[in-house]
Amino acid sequence: MKGFGARLRELFGRPARDEQFFAELGDILLEADLGPAATDRLLEGLRKQVGSAQDRDSFLAALKGLLAASLRFEALDLVPGSPNLLLVLGVNGVGKTTTIAKLAAWYRRRGSQVLLAAGDTFRAAAIDQLALWGERLEVPVVRQAPGADPGAVIFDAIASARARGADLVLADTAGRLHNKTQLMKELGKIDKIIRARLEPRAAYRKVLVIDATTGQNAVRQAEAFQQAVGVDSVILAKYDSTGKGGAVVSLCRDLGLPISFVGTGEKLEDLELFDAGRFLDALVARE
Ligand SMILES: Nc1nc2c(ncn2[C@@H]2O[C@H](COP(=O)(O)OP(=O)(O)OP(=O)(O)O)[C@@H](O)[C@H]2O)c(=O)[nH]1
Ligand SMILES: [Mg+2]
Incomplete structure (x- = not known):
């Protein structure tokens, strides 16, 4: 089966942004283990951006932006001078x-x-x-x-x-x-x-x-x-x-x-x- 990215690019390359599109996108996100809550929220976020992000690359960028907003990095820094x-x-x-x-x-x-x-x-x-x-x-x-x-x-x-x-x-x-x-x-x-x-x-x-x-x-x-x-x-x-x-x-x-x-x-x-x-x-x- 094709990977996450390949499936996204294929889907985003199609012109339609209809219900079928969002249903397929939901399936791809769920299969990538995003979970139902995160998937719903991403779909909602993307629906709002349909006006500005039409073509494949801008849609992909919009999805990445929404995903990035959920992710947080923490450095495990040490305090000097004590265990x-x-x-x-x-x-x-x-x-x-x-x-x-x-x-x-x-x-x-x-x-x-x-x-x-x-x-x-x-x-x-x-x-x-x-x-x-x-x-x-x-x-x-x-x-x-x-x-x-x-x-x-x-x-x-x-x-x-x-x-x-x-x-x-x-x-x-x-x-x-x-x-x-x-x-x-x-x-x-x-x-x-x-x-x-x-x-x-x-x-x-x-x-x-x-x-x-x-x-x-x-x-x-x-x-x-x-x-x-x-x-x-x-x-x-x-x-x-x-x-x-x-x-x-x-x-x-x-x-x-x-x-x-x-x-x-x-x-x-x-x-x-x-x-x-x-x-x-x-x-x-x-x-
Ligand atoms: N490919 C890959 N294998 C990993 C990675 N980290 C750990 N492993 C492998 O996963 C297996 C289990 O690793 P352990 O470090 O023994 O796991 P553990 O959580 O300490 O296991 P328990 O003490 O039995 O609960 C080993 O074969 C590791 O080599 C990783 O990042 N990538
Ligand atoms: Mg161990």
């Missing part, structure tokens, strides 16, 4: 641990001293996976035995960061299904421990990793994490593996969440700051 912390959350397998390794490399390139906290104590393999990244990156990893309290691991990691003068703790957490209440509650406890340990002026962000291939389910996940512990920022992983990615628009618009980074592959350097313009250009370029 800052990014608590990385998400459902199973979305790319949390890999994203932590990428973030470690990213911040280190910018002069930060990074420390990893093996807060996914569920499986020994999860601790080992993070430890291996730590070795490769030459970044210290604070870990405890499998089954340990993740809050205690992160507590230790903050103390260790302070002792070493590290300015960033990247804390891993176990993947959890968003409908598992007990596990979601555990995040609240971890959050309290972090708040009690970090200096009030430090940057502390709860970062939700979303798998770009999961579509509208990402919105449901974000809502659940939002309710359980609060989410400050979203990282969109696996953006290289999907022709869609429209769920981001719903995340930003319906939940008011900003996007900080986009993961574009499995390698350490495959992490970019989220750029709404570039993101939309890529979305619309999909053949």
Whole structure:
């Protein structure tokens, strides 16, 4: 099947701007995972611009403009001189641990001293996976035995960061299904421990990793994490593996969440700051 951009260009190239046109446009937007609320609002916005945006390119530009208005970028800046912390959350397998390794490399390139906290104590393999990244990156990893309290691991990691003068703790957490209440509650406890340990002026962000291939389910996940512990920022992983990615628009618009980074592959350097313009250009370029 043709990609999002190809279908848009084909549709916008036709002269008609009738009900059939808007119905087809609605289908294309929904199939790109924009969700019903965002789709309705975009269609409404575009109907208003039919007078001024007639030809294919101006219609495409109008659509991009409306999409861009929904998207928000947030830089995860650190406060110098004290440990800052990014608590990385998400459902199973979305790319949390890999994203932590990428973030470690990213911040280190910018002069930060990074420390990893093996807060996914569920499986020994999860601790080992993070430890291996730590070795490769030459970044210290604070870990405890499998089954340990993740809050205690992160507590230790903050103390260790302070002792070493590290300015960033990247804390891993176990993947959890968003409908598992007990596990979601555990995040609240971890959050309290972090708040009690970090200096009030430090940057502390709860970062939700979303798998770009999961579509509208990402919105449901974000809502659940939002309710359980609060989410400050979203990282969109696996953006290289999907022709869609429209769920981001719903995340930003319906939940008011900003996007900080986009993961574009499995390698350490495959992490970019989220750029709404570039993101939309890529979305619309999909053949
Ligand atoms: N193509 C692609 N693959 C990615 C990206 N980020 C992560 N992955 C892959 O996704 C898989 C899962 O990554 P992990 O980092 O282990 O995911 P996780 O969320 O920590 O998983 P759990 O700890 O089991 O919940 C691995 O094979 C990663 O290489 C990305 O941006 N692009
Ligand atoms: Mg993991």
